[in-house]
Amino acid sequence: MRGEIAQTHFDFDGDGRDTDLDGVIDSNLPEESGRAHAALVVYTPWHDKQVGGKPLALNLGMENRQIGTYFRSPANPVGVADRDLWRAFTNLNWSGLDLQLSSARETDNVDDVPLLPQTETRQHYIAASYTPTLELKLAADGQTPLLPWFGQPSFSASRLNMQQDVTKPASVLAEGTLREASTTTLGASFMYTSWYWAVNQSISDTEERAAFAPDTHAYVTQLSASFRIGSKLTLTPTLQRSDVEERDPPVESTDRDVRTTTAGAAVDYLLSETVTTGASYMYNRQHGGSESADATTNDVSARISWAAFPPSETRPGITLSLEGSYHEQTDGLTTFGDDPAYQVFMKAAIGWSPRF
Amino acid sequence: MASSLAITSSSLCAALRGLRGWRAASPSALAALVVSLAPNLSSATVSSVLPTPTMRVVAPTQATTVSVVWNVMRLPGNCGDTVSSSQGLVRANIGNLPILMTVPRALTQSQLCGNAPTPFTFSESVIIPADVVLRAQRLGASGLVFQRAFADIPPAVTGEVSLPISSAAAAGFGVTREALQFDNGAALRVLGRHEDLRALAEIAYSGGGLLQAMWELAEPASTSGEPIFRPLAQVREFVAPIGDKKVLKSPPLPTDAIGLYLVRLRITDPAPAFDAPVIRYFVGDGRPGRELPPRPLGVYEPPPSATLAPDTDFTWEPITGAKAYQVQIYRVASDGSTALPDLGYGETINRREIARALSRPPVTGMLVTAQQTRTPLSAAARAHLVPGQIYLWRVQALGDDGVAFAESQPRELRTP
Numbered sequence: 081m082r083g084e085i086a087q088t089h090f091d092f093d094g095d096g097r098d099t100d101l102d103g104v105i106d107s108n109l110p111e112e113s114g115r116a117h118a119a120l121v122v123y124t125p126w127h128d129k130q131v132g133g134k135p136l137a138l139n140l141g142m143e144n145r146q147i148g149t150y151f152r153s154p155a156n157p158v159g160v161a162d163r164d165l166w167r168a169f170t171n172l173n174w175s176g177l178d179l180q181l182s183s184a185r186e187t188d189n190v191d192d193v194p195l196l197p198q199t200e201t202r203q204h205y206i207a208a209s210y211t212p213t214l215e216l217k218l219a220a221d222g223q224t225p226l227l228p229w230f231g232q233p234s235f236s237a238s239r240l241n242m243q244q245d246v247t248k249p250a251s252v253l254a255e256g257t258l259r260e261a262s263t264t265t266l267g268a269s270f271m272y273t274s275w276y277w278a279v280n281q282s283i284s285d286t287e288e289r290a291a292f293a294p295d296t297h298a299y300v301t302q303l304s305a306s307f308r309i310g311s312k313l314t315l316t317p318t319l320q321r322s323d324v325e326e327r328d329p330p331v332e333s334t335d336r337d338v339r340t341t342t343a344g345a346a347v348d349y350l351l352s353e354t355v356t357t358g359a360s361y362m363y364n365r366q367h368g369g370s371e372s373a374d375a376t377t378n379d380v381s382a383r384i385s386w387a388a389f390p391p392s393e394t395r396p397g398i399t400l401s402l403e404g405s406y407h408e409q410t411d412g413l414t415t416f417g418d419d420p421a422y423q424v425f426m427k428a429a430i431g432w433s434p435r436f
Numbered sequence: 437m438a439s440s441l442a443i444t445s446s447s448l449c450a451a452l453r454g455l456r457g458w459r460a461a462s463p464s465a466l467a468a469l470v471v472s473l474a475p476n477l478s479s480a481t482v483s484s485v486l487p488t489p490t491m492r493v494v495a496p497t498q499a500t501t502v503s504v505v506w507n508v509m510r511l512p513g514n515c516g517d518t519v520s521s522s523q524g525l526v527r528a529n530i531g532n533l534p535i536l537m538t539v540p541r542a543l544t545q546s547q548l549c550g551n552a553p554t555p556f557t558f559s560e561s562v563i564i565p566a567d568v569v570l571r572a573q574r575l576g577a578s579g580l581v582f583q584r585a586f587a588d589i590p591p592a593v594t595g596e597v598s599l600p601i602s603s604a605a606a607a608g609f610g611v612t613r614e615a616l617q618f619d620n621g622a623a624l625r626v627l628g629r630h631e632d633l634r635a636l637a638e639i640a641y642s643g644g645g646l647l648q649a650m651w652e653l654a655e656p657a658s659t660s661g662e663p664i665f666r667p668l669a670q671v672r673e674f675v676a677p678i679g680d681k682k683v684l685k686s687p688p689l690p691t692d693a694i695g696l697y698l699v700r701l702r703i704t705d706p707a708p709a710f711d712a713p714v715i716r717y718f719v720g721d722g723r724p725g726r727e728l729p730p731r732p733l734g735v736y737e738p739p740p741s742a743t744l745a746p747d748t749d750f751t752w753e754p755i756t757g758a759k760a761y762q763v764q765i766y767r768v769a770s771d772g773s774t775a776l777p778d779l780g781y782g783e784t785i786n787r788r789e790i791a792r793a794l795s796r797p798p799v800t801g802m803l804v805t806a807q808q809t810r811t812p813l814s815a816a817a818r819a820h821l822v823p824g825q826i827y828l829w830r831v832q833a834l835g836d837d838g839v840a841f842a843e844s845q846p847r848e849l850r851t852p
Contacts, residue, residue, distance in 0.1 A: 092497075092565075092566050092567035092570050093565075093567035093570075093571075097536075097537070097567065097568070097571075099534075099535050099536055099537055099538065100535050100538055101538045101540060107536075107571055109567055109570060109571060109574065112570075124824055127823040127824050127852060129852065130852070133745075134743070134745060135743040135744070135745055135850075135852030136743075136852070137743060137824070137850055137852055149496070149497060149603075150497055151497075152497070159640075159680055160498060160604045160605075160642055160680035161497050161498070161604070162495075162497060162603050162604055162605070163605070165678065173741070173743055173850060174743070175743075176739060176742065178741055184678055186605065186677075186678050188603035188604065188605045188606070189603055193496075193573070195573060195576075195577075195578050195601065196496065196573075196601065196602060196603055197602055197603070197606065198603070199602075199603060199605050199606045201605060201677050201678055203676055203678050209741070211739040211740060211741065211742070212739075213737070213738070213739060213742065227736070232736070232739060234739070234740070240674070240676065242644075242676050242677070242678070244605070244606070244677060246606070250578070250602075251493075251578045251579060251600040251601055251602050252491070252493070252579070252600040252602070253600075253602055253606060258606060259644075261644070261674055261676070263673075263674040273734045273736075273753050282672070282673070284646060284672070284673075284674040286645060286646060286674065293489075293608065293609070293645065296645070296646050298646055298672050298674070300670070300672045302669070304687060304688075306688065314630070314692065316688075316690070318669070318687065320669055320670050322670050322672045324646065324648065324672065340670055342667050342668075342669065342670055346690055346692065348692035348693075356692075356693075358692050358693055360655070360690070362666045362667055362668075364666075364667040377666070377667065379664070379666035379667075381655050381657040381658070381666075382657070383656070383657060383693050385693070385694060399694060401694070401695075403656060403657040403660070403693070403695075404657055405655065405657035405658040405664060407658075407664045407666070421662070421664060423657065423658055423660075423661045423662065423664075425657070425660045425661065427660065427695075429694065
């Protein structure tokens, strides 16, 4: 169990504010008082428990955190105040499976300020990850385990639902649902001794009932990998694509649908013990409807390095290299920054760490 | 108003030509001249100022970033080339609209006066401090307004954004702070080639919504001169109103070429009122374990976040030059029972806790010869572990001089 309590007296405008910049302080607010407390209880029902010959770990917990409307901590100056949170959670771990569940309810306007509305947010979250323990065969040396063709896999999935309602209307907020959101994420990675590849997919939906912002639907796919082929060649490709659609925009705004594609690859090759080469290419394309975006960038870089004299304890090392980069950006909506840019450098680097 | 401003220079010239023979000037020519030369009560060439958005909810106890696009329309005819606004005013939306704050930033654009209406677009981000909103609340106002007056030829035309006051949870989505560091908690790294490296961005925000950003990198091929940032990876993540911080992890950062690299996370939506911070790392040549950090060492078992079982073996890949291998187990300060589940996107142990744990001596471990790449934990080693805790473990390869020249990435290990 754990608990904290705190109280602050904070002067939001310090020595006051010159509102019209005439050199005279026009307003000076008094300091505001705020209180906060936090309490946490966690229960672990058993230790050393085994199920099916595998250890089982389970935690159950509950938390309450209340931060007053005018509470301000110097240790966390950007922390958000005015919250009353109740949260229950559980965490289960067994045989490579990790499961997290939590449910939370949060209200604001803790000090019940008459001019402020009050909202209530409910959020539910579940996440699971699974990393199977493989039965690995041993290599000829009798010690080195051999990974199967799919490597060491790891899978993850999560789902979050959120709803925010206005429970006490004021200002521009009327009673009722303010916004709803959900997000689902799936991922898988496969790791080998010297390389890996991974794929991730996420889908997010937000619905703004009060029409302060547009509804959004975001769909993101990502592929990444890194290959070390032999002892000389490393290849790192990447591909990412996202679609963000806006619907039902506020009055006098237009909805924007933007699709962004980022793709590229980097290669590094060891020509010899002292000569290395490498190159990379990255493509980024962003386009959407309602003249919201239409831009393409291409970035290319290349290099070759020669360690003419490797460093040692008694003498500095010298590395010579030739490097270049090319950047091209085209924007269909404006012509700003459309001129390509390139740079080429010849470098000599001296490195030394003497020991006496 | 629009029709009176439709008088063009050609009609003025026609009226003047008519005056040359003024005794015989037609009534229509005289009328045109009077209209052209008379003080025009609506001579302002700026006809409209429309902000986007027209409303943004602000919170009373924290700064709110308001990003506004001012869409200004200038009519043709009697106009100059420059449309500008000298300052913005934040007023309480009550009574005589008292001024609460002045934004001294001037906005100016020039486009030649033509024969057709000319649109101008001005973008800005303004931070509304908490004390300004609080002052409005103390005056009894339920909101504020942000006004800007734009003019080519006076008088100016004013546009305004409504800023009603609500709580932070119901306010619009805004980013208040961005802090960058590398995965060991440092803001600057020096490391060897092919080392693993990632950056972490801690985002402080208010409200909630879809965060859109781009990880960008400037490589040695450009950092020697004018740094040119290229895209690395997109960020499209939903951020819930419950919570005020979000930690984002970069993709693996390249460490193939020797030289200086610059990394940043450029947030595009919601647009912050500050420039993206930049951190840097240098990749160099040297001796692993001495001038440079140890080389990476691959491990097989146990997998990440495994629970220690009676038959758990630690296995790793052999590495040339090792005289012995050392399995090290570190205690993490915050155990799993008190680590609250991050609602969607965090790790059980954050990077700062990892760095802190590794800065202290290991609580237990095993030392084996170079011929071994597999070992269980002995009973004596297990006796130092506390049940129900989270630990970190790694393997180091020791050279002739006893210095660790290679080591694995730390992995989580739980005790039942």
